[in-house]
Amino acid sequence: MRWIWIDRFLEFHRGKSARAIKSLSMAEDYFGDHFPGYPVMPGTLILEGLAQTGGVLVGEVNDFHEKVVLAKIPWARFYREALPGEQLIYDAEVLHLRPEGAVVGGKVTVDDELIAEAEVFFAFLDKSSSPQAFGDQNFVFSGELKHLLGLVKVLADRTG
Amino acid sequence: MPNQEEIYSKVSATLMEALNVDEEEIKPTSTLQGDLGAESIDFLDIVFRLEREFGIKIPRGELFPESIFQGDPEFVQNGKVTEKGLSELRARMPYADLREFEKNPEIRAISDLFTVDMITRYIQGKLGEPSNN
Numbered sequence: 146m147r148w149i150w151i152d153r154f155l156e157f158h159r160g161k162s163a164r165a166i167k168s169l170s171m172a173e174d175y176f177g178d179h180f181p182g183y184p185v186m187p188g189t190l191i192l193e194g195l196a197q198t199g200g201v202l203v204g205e206v207n208d209f210h211e212k213v214v215l216a217k218i219p220w221a222r223f224y225r226e227a228l229p230g231e232q233l234i235y236d237a238e239v240l241h242l243r244p245e246g247a248v249v250g251g252k253v254t255v256d257d258e259l260i261a262e263a264e265v266f267f268a269f270l271d272k273s274s275s276p277q278a279f280g281d282q283n284f285v286f287s288g289e290l291k292h293l294l295g296l297v298k299v300l301a302d303r304t305g
Numbered sequence: 306m307p308n309q310e311e312i313y314s315k316v317s318a319t320l321m322e323a324l325n326v327d328e329e330e331i332k333p334t335s336t337l338q339g340d341l342g343a344e345s346i347d348f349l350d351i352v353f354r355l356e357r358e359f360g361i362k363i364p365r366g367e368l369f370p371e372s373i374f375q376g377d378p379e380f381v382q383n384g385k386v387t388e389k390g391l392s393e394l395r396a397r398m399p400y401a402d403l404r405e406f407e408k409n410p411e412i413r414a415i416s417d418l419f420t421v422d423m424i425t426r427y428i429q430g431k432l433g434e435p436s437n438n
Contacts (some may be wrong), residue, residue: 216346219322241353245365248353266350 149289150194151235154201156296162238163202165293167194171229191233191253191261193219199237199249199265201290204244209286212270216246221263229257231255240264244271306432311424312359319354320421323347343419355424363433368427369419370397379418383433386410405425425436 156164169186176184203215223300227233234254241248246268251260309313317331337343343351343410348369356363365423373394374380380390383392391410 217350218348219325241354241357243365246349246353248350266346266353268346269351 147289148193149197149293150190151293154198154232155295157202157294159285160202160206160239160242164237165194165198165235167230167233167235169182169227169231169233173229174288176229179273181300183230186228186233187260188221188223191227192218192263192265194233195235195237195251195253195261195263197290198235199239199247199251200285200290202237202248202280203239203242203249204286204290205236205268205294209283209291211272212283213247213267214270214285214286215265216268217266219264219266221261225258225260227253227260228269233260235261237265245269249259269272278296309425309429310434312428313421315358316355316421316424316428319358322422323350323354331421333420333425334388336417337421338416355428359428359432361428361432363431368424373397373415381412383387384414386411386415395426398423400430 151165151167154163154165172186175187175190177184179187182206196218199214200215204211233254236252236254238250239247240250246266249265249267251263251265252259313333315420317328320326320331320337320341321328324337324343324347326341332339335341337347337351344414351365352368355361355368369380374386374390380393386394386406391403391407394401398418401423402420406414406418
């Protein structure tokens with residue numbers, strides 16, 4: 146399964162903030178069931194996109210050596226549903242960053258209208274748990290999440 | 306420097322946010338895990354919030370020492386903290402109230418040391434340090 150809930154980064158300011166875009170396509174599987182005849186993006190997936198935006202933002206600070214996991218969402222608010230055909234803009238801002246973890250504040254907008262916001266708390270597994278409890282392999286940034294930043298560079302080169 | 310009452314009320318507000326509890330649930334003697342339902346990840350969240358709220362730095366493991374004894378038999382025997390373990394606790398957590406714990410120092414009761422009062426005293430001590438003024 147492709148578990149990637151942002152399409153591309155639009156802005157990336159190391160250790161500070163990031164902006165990503167997610168276009169909602171009717172072809173996405175979940176719209177068939179959530180809900181039949183009334184397709185809306187599940188709030189949990191909206192949060193996942195926000196967590197991926199923020200997770201890459203804080204993971205990049207240590208060149209993706211840390212295993213960054215979503216530990217907790219202290220609060221989240223949803224203002225309206227997100228529908229197929231819409232483009233979500235994820236804005237994530239680092240509120241707190243330490244060796245053991247980070248807190249990111251996030252907003253989700255569609256055409257400048259705030260549709261959801263949340264605080265996302267990340268733990269860095271090796272620094273917040275017993276050393277090596279989770280092994281050497283970084284299963285968080287093993288593939289596509291890390292490649293998203295590569296895509297930003299490709300596009301930046303093209304547009305100069 | 307804020308007085309103890311002001312610190313306590315800020316600590317309470319911090320715990321309300323971090324643990325999603327109501328104000329009336331929080332008492333000075335409330336234990337974070339037993340009474341307020343804190344889980345391990347919440348401790349890091351609480352530390353972050355306290356740092357922001359009070360503008361202080363809380364070094365890792367200072368407020369909530371992790372696995373203090375690491376199963377060391379000098380400190381823990383038969384599920385109880387030894388005399389040596391108790392003096393280690395006093396040294397590592399001078400802001401904790403050990404009086405009740407000392408009567409029956411079972412290792413599994415150690416989480417009861419983490420109370421709202423304990424955090425308040427810790428912050429009070431921290432704000433009194435010259436580097437934080």
